[in-house]
Amino acid sequence: MSTLRPPITPYDHVRGPADAEVALVEYGDYQCPHCAAAHPHVKLVERQFGRRLCFAFRHFPLNQVHPYAESAAECAEVAAAHSRFWEMHDGLYENQELLGPPLFLELARNLGISDLELSQALTAGTFAPKVRSDFLGGVRSGVNGTPTFFINGRRHDGTYLHQDLAAAIETHLHAKV
Amino acid sequence: MGQILPAGATAPDFELHVTPDQMLSLNDLKGKPVIMAFYPADWSPVCGDQMGLYNEVLSEFRKYDAELLGISVDGAWCHEAFAKDRHLHFPLLADFEPKGAVAKSYGAYREGEGVSERALFVIDQNGVIFWSYRSPIAVNPGADGILDALERLQPHGASHEHTTAAHHTV
Numbered sequence: 001m002s003t004l005r006p007p008i009t010p011y012d013h014v015r016g017p018a019d020a021e022v023a024l025v026e027y028g029d030y031q032c033p034h035c036a037a038a039h040p041h042v043k044l045v046e047r048q049f050g051r052r053l054c055f056a057f058r059h060f061p062l063n064q065v066h067p068y069a070e071s072a073a074e075c076a077e078v079a080a081a082h083s084r085f086w087e088m089h090d091g092l093y094e095n096q097e098l099l100g101p102p103l104f105l106e107l108a109r110n111l112g113i114s115d116l117e118l119s120q121a122l123t124a125g126t127f128a129p130k131v132r133s134d135f136l137g138g139v140r141s142g143v144n145g146t147p148t149f150f151i152n153g154r155r156h157d158g159t160y161l162h163q164d165l166a167a168a169i170e171t172h173l174h175a176k177v
Numbered sequence: 178m179g180q181i182l183p184a185g186a187t188a189p190d191f192e193l194h195v196t197p198d199q200m201l202s203l204n205d206l207k208g209k210p211v212i213m214a215f216y217p218a219d220w221s222p223v224c225g226d227q228m229g230l231y232n233e234v235l236s237e238f239r240k241y242d243a244e245l246l247g248i249s250v251d252g253a254w255c256h257e258a259f260a261k262d263r264h265l266h267f268p269l270l271a272d273f274e275p276k277g278a279v280a281k282s283y284g285a286y287r288e289g290e291g292v293s294e295r296a297l298f299v300i301d302q303n304g305v306i307f308w309s310y311r312s313p314i315a316v317n318p319g320a321d322g323i324l325d326a327l328e329r330l331q332p333h334g335a336s337h338e339h340t341t342a343a344h345h346t347v
Contacts, residue, residue: 002321064232064264139234144319145226157316 002142004150008056011130013076013085015046016054022172024165025056025150027138030073030092031066031099032146038160039093045165053169057089058134060146068099070131075104077127078118084111181284181296181311188213188300189282193270194253201246201268203304210243210307210330211300212323215285217292217314219251219259219269227295227317232265234320241327243299246270250277250292285311299326 008014008023026042028035046055059076061069072092079088091107092099108118121127138148142155149156149165152172158164182188188211192202203211216227228247231238238245248270251259256269272279272293280286280293287294297318299308308326312318 002319062229062233064266065229135233136237139230139237139320140324142319142321144230144317 002144002155004153004155005141006137007153008054012056012058013080013089014054014056015086017051018054020054021052022049022169023054023056023150023152024169025058027058027060027134027141027143027146027148029059029061029066029069029146030076030096031069032062033096034145034160035147036093036096038147039090041160041162041165044162045169048162048166049169052173058138059131060135060138060143060148061131062146070128071101071104071122072099073131073134074122074125074127075108075118077130078108078113078121079111081127082111082113084113087111179284181294181309182298182306184306184308186306188298188304188306189279190304191270191279191282193248193272193279195268195270196257197253201270203300206244207304208302210241210302210327211298212238212243212245212327213283213298213300214245214247215280215283215293215296215298216247216249217287217290217295218249219255228265228269229263230317230320232263232267234324235266237320237324238327241331243327248272248279248293250280287314297323299323299330301330 004025008025024045042055046053059073061073063070076085076088076092079085088107088111095103105115105118109115141150147160149160151168156165156168158168188203190203192200195201214231231245235245245267247267250272252273253271256271260269277286277291277293283296283298285294285296295312295314295318297310298306301307307330308322310318310322
């Protein structure tokens with residue numbers, strides 16, 4: 001059974017309380033259609049469990065098949081440097097069909113990030129090491145495609161549909177009692 | 178299902194087409210760790226993901242000086258088209274004639290379906306199997322087992338966490 005190797009740290013992007021009963025970690029790729037399809041299901045799960053759940057997202061760009069995946073991940077990191085990671089994250093998934101430099105610039109502008117800052121960060125690969133570090137942590141944890149979810153450190157081998165994720169999360173909640 | 182060759186067994190040598198006009202033998206790679214990834218078929222979704230994942234992890238395998246070989250019963254022309262479509266940067270071996278002979282020699286052939294198992298072997302510098310793993314046919318095994326094995330094989334490799342050596346044997 002594959003388990004999450006790098007624990008959640010302050011370098012992660014986390015939504016919800018750090019000490020929540022259940023931690024859901026997703027390894028995802030912004031150009032992966034399955035990840036975009038999973039996105040609303042994750043949001044439903046977050047809404048359902050509220051403060052009992054925290055959700056962390058890590059990058060797992062499959063660059064050989066998704067040419068914009070790496071830049072999109074780095075864009076999200078630029079936004080994170082402005083404490084706007086989640087807005088960029090949602091914007092990328094919700095507009096996946098438009099993924100590419102014009103969308104990156106537009107989403108960044110909406111968050112008050114200048115074209116110049118974004119382009120420079122992408123050209124210099126400022127956040128490439130962070131993205132790679134997420135990716136390698138995922139590889140060592142047994143991520144075998146995107147999206148891959150871990151619930152309290154254990155790989156979730158069910159689907160990303162809301163009812164499957166919710167049922168798996170329930171199991172962990174009950175296991176704690 | 179039979180047993181795949183375990184750690185400690187000598188890796189059977191082979192010579193197979195790696196492109197329509199080139200052959201590759203295991204002996205050619207002596208001195209380096211070799212990763213053999215048997216998979217059932219080009220183009221099927223799970224295999225695609227598995228080979229695609231390994232493609233992304235190649236630079237990590239290379240930190241251990243390891244060579245990755247994908248292998249299935251598909252022919253060399255099929256492999257060529259598949260590798261081109263998925264931008265694969267490692268060789269795919271055609272275990273095509275006699276069909277599945279190499280898979281059989283590793284205990285990784287599925288007689289009923291006529292395809293190889295989804296099985297992984299890490300072979301050491303001297304041609305001895307160091308680690309092997311058979312995954313359920315529909316499950317992409319990921320790359321964590323391979324990297325763990327390479328790490329134990331070469332403690333001076335890319336990473337420094339080689340304290341888990343004892344309890345990982347298959």
